[in-house]
C-alpha cells in the first residue's frame with residue numbers, strides 16, 4: 001500500500017479549509033488507518049466503531065489483540081456517547097485536563113464501539129488530545145477514533161512523522177506531519193471505575209496533579225512492576241525497546257564510565273543514554289543525549305528519539321542514566337524500566 005504524506009505547513013489555519021486534513025479524515029471515515037500528531041506522541045487512528053478499521057490498526061502495528069486501544073474524541077461531550085457512567089471525580093479530571101495528556105478508563109456503553117477496541121473488556125479508555133491537527137482530523141472524520149501510538153509494537157513510540165514512516169511506511173494509508181510532538185511520552189492512563197482514581201500508566205499529568213483535583217489518588221505500582229492483571233492486559237508487554245539490550249544505572253557519571261570501561265575490556269561496544277550535564281564525562285562507542293537532568297520535561301520529550309537513535313549505532317549494550325522518579329520523572333522511569341525489561345546495573 002502506498003502511504004500518503006500530508007505536511008501541515010500552517011497549523012493556525014487547520015480548522016478552516018485544509019485539503020490535507022480533509023483527505024486524511026475521508027480515509028478514516030472509509031475505514032482506513034492514518035497516523036497523526038498529538039501533544040504526546042504520534043497516534044495511528046482508525047474508526048473505533050468499525051471492526052475492519054480496528055483490525056487494520058492491530059495488523060499494521062503487529063499489536064497483540066488483547067491490548068485495548070484508547071479512543072480519541074474532539075469534544076468533551078462525546079464522552080457520554082461512549083461511557084455508560086462517569087463518576088463525579090472523573091468529570092472533574094476531564095474538566096481540568098482535557099484537552100490534554102490524560103486518558104480516563106470508565107465503564108463502557110454497550111454496543112457502541114467495536115468489541116476489538118476494548119479487547120472484550122467492559123470498560124473503555126477515552127482521551128481528548130490537545131493538538132490542533134488531531135482535533136481537526138477527529139472533528140472532520142466525525143467519528144470516535146481509536147488510536148494507539150503509531151509505532152510497530154514493542155518499539156519506542158514515534159515523536160516525529162519520520163519515526164512513523166520508519167516503522168509503518170507501506171502498512172498504513174497515510175501520515176499527517178505537523179513536526180515534533182510536545183510531551184514526548186504517552187498520556188497518563190487513569191482507572192476511573194472505582195471510588196477514586198488509580199494511575200495505571202504514569203505520564204505528563206502526575207499523580208499529584210490528579211490528587212489535587214480528585215481529592216484522593218493512587219498509583220498501581222504492582223501493575224507497573226509485575227506486568228499482569230486483568231484490569232489492563234496490555235501493560236504486560238515489553239515496550240519502547242531499542243535493538244541492543246538496555247540497562248539502567250544509578251550513580252555518578254564516573255561510576256557509569258567505569259562500567260563502560262569494564263564492558264569495553266570484554267570486547268563490547270557500549271552506548272550510553274545520557275543527560276547533557278553528564279556528556280563530557282563519557283567515552284563510549286555511542287553517547288546519545290535525551291535531555292537536561294535539570295529539566296525532566298526535556299528528557300520526556302527527547303527519550304524516544306534517543307532510544308530510536310541507538311538503532312543507527314552498532315552497539316552491543318546500552319547503559320541508561322537513571323532519573324529521579326518524581327513528577328514527570330515517574331513516567332520517564334516507567335518507560336525506561338520497560339525499555340530495559342527491568343534490568344538494572346547495581347552500583348557498588
Ligand code: AMP
Pocket residue numbers: 067068069070105118121123124125147148149186189200201231232233234235
Ligand atoms: P497505547 O495505545 O499504546 O498508548 O496504550 C494504551 C494503554 O492503555 C495500554 O497500556 C492499554 O492496556 C491501556 N488501556 C486501554 N484501554 C484500557 C481499558 N479499557 N482498561 C485498562 N487499560 C486500558
Ligand code: MG
Pocket residue numbers: 148149157
Ligand atoms: Mg504504544
